[in-house]
Amino acid sequence: MSFFDLxxxxxxxxxxxxxxxxxxxxxxxxxxxxxxxxLVSVQPLGLQKLSPYQTELxxxxxxxxxxxxxxxxxxxxxxxxxxxxxxxxxFRVNIFQQRGTYSxxxxxxxxxxxxxxxxxxxxxxxxxxxxxxxxxxxxxxxxVGKSTTLTAIIDHINExxxxxxxxxxxPIEFLHNHKSSTINQREVGSDAKDFPSAxxxxxxxxxxxxxxxxxxxxxxxxxxxxxxxxxxxxxxTMHTIDASKTVDRIIGLYPKNEEHVIxxxxxxxxxxxxxxxxxxxxxxxxxxxxxxxCKSTPRTREYIKAGESAGKSILDAxxxxxxxxxxxxDSVIKTMIQNGxxxxxxxxxxxxxRHNLLLTLKGLSSGDEYIQEENTPxxxxxxxxxxxxxxx
Numbered sequence: 057m058s059f060f061d062l063x064x065x066x067x068x069x070x071x072x073x074x075x076x077x078x079x080x081x082x083x084x085x086x087x088x089x090x091x092x093x094x095l096v097s098v099q100p101l102g103l104q105k106l107s108p109y110q111t112e113l114x115x116x117x118x119x120x121x122x123x124x125x126x127x128x129x130x131x132x133x134x135x136x137x138x139x140x141x142x143x144x145x146x147f148r149v150n151i152f153q154q155r156g157t158y159s160x161x162x163x164x165x166x167x168x169x170x171x172x173x174x175x176x177x178x179x180x181x182x183x184x185x186x187x188x189x190x191x192x193x194x195x196x197x198x199x200v201g202k203s204t205t206l207t208a209i210i211d212h213i214n215e216x217x218x219x220x221x222x223x224x225x226x227p228i229e230f231l232h233n234h235k236s237s238t239i240n241q242r243e244v245g246s247d248a249k250d251f252p253s254a255x256x257x258x259x260x261x262x263x264x265x266x267x268x269x270x271x272x273x274x275x276x277x278x279x280x281x282x283x284x285x286x287x288x289x290x291x292x293t294m295h296t297i298d299a300s301k302t303v304d305r306i307i308g309l310y311p312k313n314e315e316h317v318i319x320x321x322x323x324x325x326x327x328x329x330x331x332x333x334x335x336x337x338x339x340x341x342x343x344x345x346x347x348x349x350c351k352s353t354p355r356t357r358e359y360i361k362a363g364e365s366a367g368k369s370i371l372d373a374x375x376x377x378x379x380x381x382x383x384x385x386d387s388v389i390k391t392m393i394q395n396g397x398x399x400x401x402x403x404x405x406x407x408x409x410r411h412n413l414l415l416t417l418k419g420l421s422s423g424d425e426y427i428q429e430e431n432t433p434x435x436x437x438x439x440x441x442x443x444x445x446x447x448x
Contacts, residue, residue, distance in 0.1 A: 108158070171211070172208055191280060222261055259288075285325055323357040329350040346392065371408075389406060
């Protein structure tokens with residue numbers, strides 16, 4: 057089988073915009089780029105709708121020199137790899153089978169490690185570098201910048217502390233240089249068999265900080281908890297939408313008869329749960345992250361250990377925890393709407409409780425007679441222009 061001359065095709069696709077997050081190759085579609093969350097079709101070097109043969113060629117080209125990746129693709133139906141365009145950019149690539157053909161999604165990895173200020177992240181997250189042990193989780197759906205936020209945290213530690221840092225990733229995304237710290241990056245598939253075995257090995261490598269690309273199963277989660285309990289700072293990601301769902305996901309990985317034990321362990325080891333949502337900017341200038349922060353305090357630890365109930369939820373603790381550096385999505389989104397960073401429509405669409413946020417923007421409390429269940433239709437309805445005039 058011959059291979060595509062892929063670099064010129066990718067180069068042409070990247071010329072479409074400087075805000076591309078993904079490249080997409082799917083059978084029956086022209087090559088596509090994702091710009092500010094929207095797919096746009098392109099025709100690099102005249103490529104039209106892709107055939108099964110063409111997407112297979114692209115997949116095989118991406119895996120040249122990586123027989124282990126080809127084996128995992130054949131065995132599991134999908135594989136994650138990294139790919140570099142020399143002196144241009146790097147990609148996190150997922151190749152997967154669908155209806156007997158191959159599709160490829162290539163996530164663009166910025167070459168520059170951005171700072172908290174450049175990313176617009178809350179300043180209080182720099183406090184994570186002072187934590188000696190425990191677990192810090194960054195959560196959210198795919199494509200909201202979890203890895204970018206973790207990279208900023210690692211880079212801040214790398215600059216300010218004299219630590220040994222070990223990262224375990226699938227695949228390696230951002231490349232770190234040694235600064236004040238020494239940092240070793242291991243890639244699952246090439247440097248290690250899987251997350252659990254790499255994590256066990258890391259415990260013997262005398263790190264102060266361990267980054268795990270994703271806590272995706274019971275075994276990885278259990279070893280991560282053990283690492284946090286034995287004096288390591290563990291950073292990782294989970295595909296959950298907020299702090300409460302993150303706690304539920306971790307507890308759900310364990311047998312029901314171990315729930316009390318795992319709640320106690322998690323309450324003792326967690327330090328931060330940071331959740332992210334990316335909202336379109338009102339000026340069409342890209343997207344901006346809304347960041348929810350749940351921090352370890354006596355109150356949040358109690359709610360994790362004992363379980364949530366009416367008036368005693370993690371969300372309640374975050375709403376009341378501004379002095380502790382906590383914030384919840386709807387308050388952040390409310391501020392974005394009020395200062396014109398995002399539109400009313402987009403802000404409400406990304407809110408945790410759309411109706412409560414709408415009432416808050418009107419100047420009504422959540423205790424007013426108009427309160428409804430979160431998923432019921434809003435009444436009365438307001439047009440967007442009148443609502444903005446009310447806010448102003």
